[in-house]
Amino acid sequence: MQKTVQYNVEKVRQDFPILQRIINGKPFIYLDNAATAQKPRQVIETLDRFYKEYNANIHRGIYKVSEEATAAHEEARAKVARFINARSPNEIVFVRGTTEAINLVAHAWGRKNVGLGDNIMLTEMEHHSNIVPWQLLAKEKGASLKYVGITDQGILERYEFQQHLQSGAKLFAVAHSSNVLGTINPVRELIREAHKTGCCVLVDAAQSVPHMPVDVQDLDCDFLAFSGHKMCGPTGIGVLYAKGNLFDEMVPFHGGGEMISEVHPYESSWKPPPYKFEAGTTNIEGAIGLGAAIDYLSNIGLRKIRLHEREITAYAIDKLSRTKGITIYGPSDPQARGGVVSFNLGDVHPHDMATLLDEDGIAVRSGQHCAQPLHERLGIPATTRASFYLYNTEDEVDRLANSLERVRGIFKL
Numbered sequence: 001m002q003k004t005v006q007y008n009v010e011k012v013r014q015d016f017p018i019l020q021r022i023i024n025g026k027p028f029i030y031l032d033n034a035a036t037a038q039k040p041r042q043v044i045e046t047l048d049r050f051y052k053e054y055n056a057n058i059h060r061g062i063y064k065v066s067e068e069a070t071a072a073h074e075e076a077r078a079k080v081a082r083f084i085n086a087r088s089p090n091e092i093v094f095v096r097g098t099t100e101a102i103n104l105v106a107h108a109w110g111r112k113n114v115g116l117g118d119n120i121m122l123t124e125m126e127h128h129s130n131i132v133p134w135q136l137l138a139k140e141k142g143a144s145l146k147y148v149g150i151t152d153q154g155i156l157e158r159y160e161f162q163q164h165l166q167s168g169a170k171l172f173a174v175a176h177s178s179n180v181l182g183t184i185n186p187v188r189e190l191i192r193e194a195h196k197t198g199c200c201v202l203v204d205a206a207q208s209v210p211h212m213p214v215d216v217q218d219l220d221c222d223f224l225a226f227s228g229h230k231m232c233g234p235t236g237i238g239v240l241y242a243k244g245n246l247f248d249e250m251v252p253f254h255g256g257g258e259m260i261s262e263v264h265p266y267e268s269s270w271k272p273p274p275y276k277f278e279a280g281t282t283n284i285e286g287a288i289g290l291g292a293a294i295d296y297l298s299n300i301g302l303r304k305i306r307l308h309e310r311e312i313t314a315y316a317i318d319k320l321s322r323t324k325g326i327t328i329y330g331p332s333d334p335q336a337r338g339g340v341v342s343f344n345l346g347d348v349h350p351h352d353m354a355t356l357l358d359e360d361g362i363a364v365r366s367g368q369h370c371a372q373p374l375h376e377r378l379g380i381p382a383t384t385r386a387s388f389y390l391y392n393t394e395d396e397v398d399r400l401a402n403s404l405e406r407v408r409g410i411f412k413l
């Protein structure tokens, strides 16, 4: 297979100091990008500069350094808005990550809009973050959860989706891209169908926004959630996008400083969004670092990153599938999947697999990847997952394949 060159991957790798490490005597191969991505020096230096030059609380201080911090923080919000093509920075609320974003919607939108007997539609490939908040809400309100099933290849059962819509789902909460199967769901089409029945749609974009161009106006989603740490940004910062005036209609999630307009002993009023949802001192440097990550990824280009990952994934599926005894999960068409390859090799337990790969300097994730219902649907206890990003190379895939041969030897498969 001929690989087309999207950008200079070797040059990109130089930006990531951690990739120079030697682990267990071997060059470090980081294939756990779906869990968290590595950080380029441009992001590290932005955080360093913040602490050295303009660390201050924001929106509070009437002095230069605080004003600089506030300006940088709000510029980061504007960068996020441009990055996902939101109409306004006011549609962007900073949160800790995808998990908090979804919990925010479950509390602040769900409590008001979901009631006794209502249905919330999920899919069998959701991450726990897009299941548990809805279970909590459903229990509290007497609502029901409906799951859209998947085929054995990890594709959504469209007929079931339509059936649940017809039975009157209030909300459809769906992963844009699965963190286990890699499946990229046709969310644009699904959203159009859902809206025809008045169903609101939340897109869990934890595994898509870091890896491909995402345009919220084109998708027309109502909510979109993602995490900074999966896109070369800091940990503890994430984004909840809400369309138009949805935030206006929602009740606060957390109460505290800076989200209020006035506070009296027995009642308070709120600032307009996004501030209404950012109570207390937020992760200021996290937001600024996320802005730097967005600059970094945008300079390379999300379209190019997506193409690079698609090629690496296609290469990996082709290469790994030659390993005797391997089962690879998810769609066979690399066009229909993100840079995630989950597999099992014979009856080798994924935790043993991850330990042995680590001996070769290769970091993968093993277990259920916070997707237990999906593993139950697939009828397997666990998987090993290799997940790729903009800095991974075919050479690294080759080393993974060689290590799998070593594991086969050890287990006499």
Ligand code: C6P
Pocket: 034, 035, 036, 096, 097, 098, 099, 100, 127, 129, 130, 175, 177, 178, 179, 204, 206, 207, 227, 365, 369, 370
């Ligand atoms: N998945 C993985 O290894 P947080 O933890 O809030 O940043 O993201 C949660 C989350 C939500 N949805 C999807 C599809 C995800 O993949 C994740 C995070 C990581 O697969 C950590 S469990």
